[in-house]
Amino acid sequence: xxxxxxxxxxxxxxxxxxxxxxxxxxxxxxxxxxxxxxxxxxxxxxxxxxxxxxxxxxxxxxxxxxxxxxxxxxxxxxxxxxxxxxxxxxxxxxxxxxxxxxxxxxxxxxxxxxxxxxxxxxxxxxxxxxxxxxxxxxxxxxxxxxxxxxxxxxxxxxxxxxxxxxxxxxxxxxxxxxxxxxxxxxxxxxxxxxxxxxxxxxxxxxxxxxxxxxxxxxxxxxxxxxxxxxxxxxxxxxxxxxxxxxxxxxxxxxxxxxxxxxxxxxxxxxxxxxxxxxxxxxxxxxxxxxxxx
Amino acid sequence: xxxxxxxxxxxxxxxxxxxxxxxxxxxxxxxxxxxxxxxxxxxxxxxxxxxxxxxxxxxxxxxxxxxxxxxxxxxxxxxxxxxxxxxxxxxxxxxxxxxxxxxxxxxxxxxxxxxxxxxxxxxxxxxxxxxxxxxxxxxxxxxxxxxxxxxxxxxxxxxxxxxxxxxxxxxxxxxxxxxxxxxxxxxxxxxxxxxxxxxxxxxxxxxxxxxxxxxxxxxxxxxxxxxxxxxxxxxxxxxxxxxxxxxxxxxxxxxxxxxxxxxxxxxxxxxxxxxxxxxxxxxxxxxxxxxxxxxxxxxxxxxxxxxxxxxxxxxxxxxxxxxxxxxxxxxxxxxxxxxxxxxxxxxxxxxxxxxxxxxxxxxxxxxxxxxxxxxxxxxxxxxxxxxxx
Numbered sequence: 001x002x003x004x005x006x007x008x009x010x011x012x013x014x015x016x017x018x019x020x021x022x023x024x025x026x027x028x029x030x031x032x033x034x035x036x037x038x039x040x041x042x043x044x045x046x047x048x049x050x051x052x053x054x055x056x057x058x059x060x061x062x063x064x065x066x067x068x069x070x071x072x073x074x075x076x077x078x079x080x081x082x083x084x085x086x087x088x089x090x091x092x093x094x095x096x097x098x099x100x101x102x103x104x105x106x107x108x109x110x111x112x113x114x115x116x117x118x119x120x121x122x123x124x125x126x127x128x129x130x131x132x133x134x135x136x137x138x139x140x141x142x143x144x145x146x147x148x149x150x151x152x153x154x155x156x157x158x159x160x161x162x163x164x165x166x167x168x169x170x171x172x173x174x175x176x177x178x179x180x181x182x183x184x185x186x187x188x189x190x191x192x193x194x195x196x197x198x199x200x201x202x203x204x205x206x207x208x209x210x211x212x213x214x215x216x217x218x219x220x221x222x223x224x225x226x227x228x229x230x231x232x233x234x235x236x237x238x239x240x241x242x243x244x245x246x247x248x249x250x251x252x253x254x255x256x257x258x259x260x261x262x263x264x265x266x267x268x269x270x271x272x273x274x275x276x277x278x279x280x281x282x283x284x285x286x287x288x289x290x291x292x293x
Numbered sequence: 294x295x296x297x298x299x300x301x302x303x304x305x306x307x308x309x310x311x312x313x314x315x316x317x318x319x320x321x322x323x324x325x326x327x328x329x330x331x332x333x334x335x336x337x338x339x340x341x342x343x344x345x346x347x348x349x350x351x352x353x354x355x356x357x358x359x360x361x362x363x364x365x366x367x368x369x370x371x372x373x374x375x376x377x378x379x380x381x382x383x384x385x386x387x388x389x390x391x392x393x394x395x396x397x398x399x400x401x402x403x404x405x406x407x408x409x410x411x412x413x414x415x416x417x418x419x420x421x422x423x424x425x426x427x428x429x430x431x432x433x434x435x436x437x438x439x440x441x442x443x444x445x446x447x448x449x450x451x452x453x454x455x456x457x458x459x460x461x462x463x464x465x466x467x468x469x470x471x472x473x474x475x476x477x478x479x480x481x482x483x484x485x486x487x488x489x490x491x492x493x494x495x496x497x498x499x500x501x502x503x504x505x506x507x508x509x510x511x512x513x514x515x516x517x518x519x520x521x522x523x524x525x526x527x528x529x530x531x532x533x534x535x536x537x538x539x540x541x542x543x544x545x546x547x548x549x550x551x552x553x554x555x556x557x558x559x560x561x562x563x564x565x566x567x568x569x570x571x572x573x574x575x576x577x578x579x580x581x582x583x584x585x586x587x588x589x590x591x592x593x594x595x596x597x598x599x600x601x602x603x604x605x606x607x608x609x610x611x612x613x614x615x616x617x618x619x620x621x622x623x624x625x626x627x628x629x630x631x632x633x634x635x636x637x638x639x640x641x642x643x644x645x646x647x648x649x650x651x652x653x654x655x656x657x658x659x660x661x662x663x664x665x666x667x668x669x670x671x672x673x674x675x676x677x678x679x680x681x682x
Contacts (some may be wrong), residue, residue, distance in 0.1 A: 001514075002514065004510075005510050005511070005513075005514055008506060008507075008539075009510065011505055011506075012504050012506040012507055014508075015504065016503055016504045019503055103298050113334060113338075118338040118339050118342070119333070119339055119555055120339075120527035120530065120555070120556070120559060120584050121559075122530070122559045129534075129537075129538075131538045131539075131540075133540075136507045138506075138538050138539055138540065139538075140538050186664075194657065199337045209503075212503070212504075212531075212534075213503040213504070213531060214527045214530055214559060216336070216527055218335065218336055219501065222501040253507075254504075254507045257508065258507045258510060258511060260494045261496070262498060262507065262508045262511070263496075263512075265498075265499075266499065276313070
């Protein structure tokens, strides 16, 4: 393998990893507030991409406007989902909640299929498509957007959960719902906010990723699963873990596929992931005191 | 079994004739029951939509003209939802509950079609497949009831190898998706390339993959002069964009599952100069007038446009041919009995001018098309152009 090839695997792995990380970050937000995994998280990203593409081609609005409108709309979908399907079963245990999110994901997927169609959709790259070239390896400008936005979201979420009262309230709700209520936290508002936040993160992710990967109404499922794997790798609920898990997964895929052969790409990645989880069952960045039962 | 079926059908018809308006029924005869299974939801839906509409259009027009030999066609449609299990259940319902005489459409994806084969073989119901994998109709001994209204990938791969020979290309990379369509083509290439003197390196990707630069980087460090991508999924667009990003100079080729304007537009200038193996359909207007199927294609396109108000595509044409040939078998055999339709397809589909090509079925050959029905086309300046007839 030449240096150029190895460097290419690195670039590609970081970009693919950041895509997974963006989903993992959204998953963690809901997990932090409800203790449940939201399997509709991938659909938020798909919805962001599909809606953005539809708005751009139908209304011909500037990209910035499309971006804002799309994020607002998907956030509204997140809030609606919480109100209509999550809140009615809020007293059920975590497993039921997870099943409900799977139902919601099927609903969103079906809704997009019927309303926006079954064709793949794309968005123009934000700052052109002329690739950067370093030592024979290349990456597109959009990859920088993806990595940059992922980093910005991580930072924002970290500050939110660690420094703001609302963020701490969210974590308190996840740890012990009753205790949180006793100290005066409005649990319902916190849960709704977590869905709004994760939907917004998902939509942003979908919008910046679609110029590179395209999107289609059923793209959310696979994205959700990979994001879940990334979140588990980094330790569910851990913001930095989410991005680290995503990058690890992305790099495992490209180096596994690149060095051994593409037919072993997923095998290599998931084998190493399994190994990692045997050694560190609560993820790379598990914190001792944040144990959940 | 068959005699009982016949008995019930005739008796049923006779009773109906006696009880209901007798004149009308006598003039019409009992309807011919046909079934269709396409995927108009799920990932394969972008193919299945136009297939479904094409079959509906055919039945509508045939019935308007008085049906087949004076008998109306009664079509029952099921959505396979791009899932094999749903398709198998649909086939079961069509055969046992709806009592159809033949099924046109196999869920329009190779893996779904393959899942249907045991059901129709067991029940002895003719199935007209519209998917690419060769295993759908081979070995013919175990596929006696399955026919195919599109080309086999055996022929497409053979055609592609001829083209490489013409252009003097001896080193090729194959990049297929891990679905049945991609894997089947890879197997064909593995079988045929050595004899054609072409050496191939093989890479693959998952249909939902976001990035193929890893595979392309491996290919870049080989001495492949052409890269063949085989998929029907949007990942084929990512392939084109990644190849452009890496600045690859090799000839890029897509298989016959990617001939869609929409995919080309999504890839933008990354698709410029892309070669594709295809049936003649997308370049019908550019065919010489003496071409045997030029008029057939243009006629089908116009009829579809008039009825549905949108353009059809080569895949809709496969379904159009499928039901057209079943109808011809029924008309010529003058029977809609399952066994007669099967025999009719083998005996009476000779030099049938479809929109996919000129079909000839024989007892040994249940795919009607030949290598000569496959052409090489190129995407240039917003249009598919005929390169090699």
